Amino acid sequence: MSATLLAGCGGSSSSAAATSAAAASSAATAAAAAEATGNAAKPLVWFNRQPSNSSTGELDMTALNWNKDTYYVGFDANQGAELQGQMVADYITSHGAELDRNGDGIIGYVLAIGDIGHNDSIARTRGVRSALGTAVDDANGVNAQPVGTNVDGSSTNVQDGSIEIDGTTYVVRELASQEMKNSAGATWDAATAGNAIGTWASSFGDQIDVVVSNNDGMGMAMFNAWSKENNVPTFGYDANSDAVAAIADGYAGTISQHADVQAYLTLRVLRNCLDGVDINTGISVADDAGNVLTEGTDYEYNADQRSFYALNLAVTADNYQDFLDATVTYKPVSNQLDAGTSPTKKVWLDIYNAADNFLSATYQPLLEKYDDLLNLDVEYIGGDGQTESNITNRLGNPDQYDAFAINMVKTDNAASYTSLLQ
Numbered sequence: 001m002s003a004t005l006l007a008g009c010g011g012s013s014s015s016a017a018a019t020s021a022a023a024a025s026s027a028a029t030a031a032a033a034a035e036a037t038g039n040a041a042k043p044l045v046w047f048n049r050q051p052s053n054s055s056t057g058e059l060d061m062t063a064l065n066w067n068k069d070t071y072y073v074g075f076d077a078n079q080g081a082e083l084q085g086q087m088v089a090d091y092i093t094s095h096g097a098e099l100d101r102n103g104d105g106i107i108g109y110v111l112a113i114g115d116i117g118h119n120d121s122i123a124r125t126r127g128v129r130s131a132l133g134t135a136v137d138d139a140n141g142v143n144a145q146p147v148g149t150n151v152d153g154s155s156t157n158v159q160d161g162s163i164e165i166d167g168t169t170y171v172v173r174e175l176a177s178q179e180m181k182n183s184a185g186a187t188w189d190a191a192t193a194g195n196a197i198g199t200w201a202s203s204f205g206d207q208i209d210v211v212v213s214n215n216d217g218m219g220m221a222m223f224n225a226w227s228k229e230n231n232v233p234t235f236g237y238d239a240n241s242d243a244v245a246a247i248a249d250g251y252a253g254t255i256s257q258h259a260d261v262q263a264y265l266t267l268r269v270l271r272n273c274l275d276g277v278d279i280n281t282g283i284s285v286a287d288d289a290g291n292v293l294t295e296g297t298d299y300e301y302n303a304d305q306r307s308f309y310a311l312n313l314a315v316t317a318d319n320y321q322d323f324l325d326a327t328v329t330y331k332p333v334s335n336q337l338d339a340g341t342s343p344t345k346k347v348w349l350d351i352y353n354a355a356d357n358f359l360s361a362t363y364q365p366l367l368e369k370y371d372d373l374l375n376l377d378v379e380y381i382g383g384d385g386q387t388e389s390n391i392t393n394r395l396g397n398p399d400q401y402d403a404f405a406i407n408m409v410k411t412d413n414a415a416s417y418t419s420l421l422q
Contacts, residue, residue, distance in 0.1 A: 093165060255312050256323055350380075
């Protein structure tokens with residue numbers, strides 16, 4: 001990721017690096033800025049689901065360059081995926097032969113894949129497989145497709161890995177994995193994950209030594225349905241409050257994607273664009289209230305992608321008590337802005353799935369705290385996680401809003417939103 005911030009939002013950067021960062025912006029940005037008027041010129045932040053091709057992961061630069069005040073806010077998926085995979089690998093190594101529950105010489109794991117077309121889910125699957133030595137390459141890099149069941153190790157989507165524990169070499173095998181999609185089409189579905197672990201356990205339960213999930217919603221469903229009672233270590237992602245609390249009861253670990261920093265950036269970028277100040281204000285450069293983040297520690301910025309990425313942290317038995325409440329604002333950026341210089345503005349913001357555990361129980365509560373601190377009147381729209389129209393139908397009058405924050409159902413569908421801002 002680039003460590004250079006791009007000047008924008010009507011402001012000018014005081015950094016000497018601003019010139020090179022601005023040069024890295026695509027011609028599409030300049031064209032959009034020159035032509036955009038009305039709603040099409042209003043600040044827009046894509047968040048949580050980066051505009052991209054759901055098959056290849058290629059970024060949708062048209063959406064990311066919608067106008068000069070368009071950005072993406074998320075987290076560094078690859079860095080987080082590597083952390084998740086390494087967390088699982090370290091646990092296996094440090095807990096030795098006790099993990100091989102049936103003594104067959106194979107450390108078997110199952111993997112709950114959230115959405116096979118979501119960049120974050122793809123990255124996490126790749127991170128786990130790479131760390132455990134079960135990855136195989138395809139035309140797009142590490143194969144991230146589910147294996148279904150692979151008890152015999154015959155799947156071509158993965159391979160058997162190996163790990164040495166106390167002088168003994170164990171085979172590491174992905175016994176099963178699947179996309180967790182319910183019958184209505186919603187992905188990252190916790191109930192589906194809970195049902196899946198029940199099916200797997202009834203078929204080959206004594207071979208399951210580790211449970212891995214690409215988010216905590218699915219991970220906790222599997223933990224509560226089976227692995228807690230059977231003392232099987234379970235790993236998730238998101239550091240949701242219930243998952244962090246469950247570490248005291250045997251949940252093995254999770255990854256914090258710094259939701260506090262993400263939520264702040266989602267609204268801070270809009271605030272800066274609305275105020276016409278340097279995009280760095282309150283981010284890499286302290287604002288008048290003293291809010292400031294540390295680049296390289298809290299977040300990174302990629303100028304070419306016009307994307308802010310929060311950095312991830314591993315949460316395990318060693319440090320989980322520091323993460324028990326995932327809805328506390330981040331102290332370095334918890335100071336109230338002056339309403340005189342940053343007057344109230346109205347923002348339309350949607351959550352792609354009101355039932356998504358991370359977004360509804362962690363991200364939105366943080367947004368609701370930051371909107372007060374940043375003097376933003378935010379209208380929150382909850383989607384069904386299945387259809388874009390469930391959300392876009394409620395953006396019938398964009399004229400009444402000053403800015404937009406969009407969390408798509410599918411990463412391919414940016415045009416479903418921007419078409420309403422023409």
